[in-house]
Amino acid sequence: MKTKLNVQLEFPTPFTYKVLGLAQQELVDRIVEVVQHHVPGDYLPNIKSSSKGNYYSVSITIHATHIEQIETLYEELGKIDIVRMVL
Known part of the structure; x- marks a missing residue:
């Protein structure tokens, strides 16, 4: 992915x-x-449930040091089979 x-x-x-x-x-x-594999640290993701409760929106913040790290995580998070979208 080129951004x-x-x-x-x-x-x-x-x-x-x-x-x-x-x-x-x-x-x-x-x-x-996945995030800890690429950027070790302690993470407390923010989780919100959809109105019908079928989906979660999970926000997680990293301390990025280079663009390749960001792009790799987009790709790796998208590979999780129960993930529908990564923003």
Whole structure:
């Protein structure tokens, strides 16, 4: 994935991902696992449930040091089978 974020961001910088997926506790655990694999640290994601309770919106912020880190996480988070979208 090629983006123009490297022009728009100055590193290091905080960067927040919003991950939308099926409403399962496993979703949050798998998101944190992927993020910790690439950017070790303690994370407390913000979780919101959809109005019907079928989906979760999980926001998680990392301290990004380079654009490749951001792009890799977009790709890896999108590979989680119960994820529907990564913003």
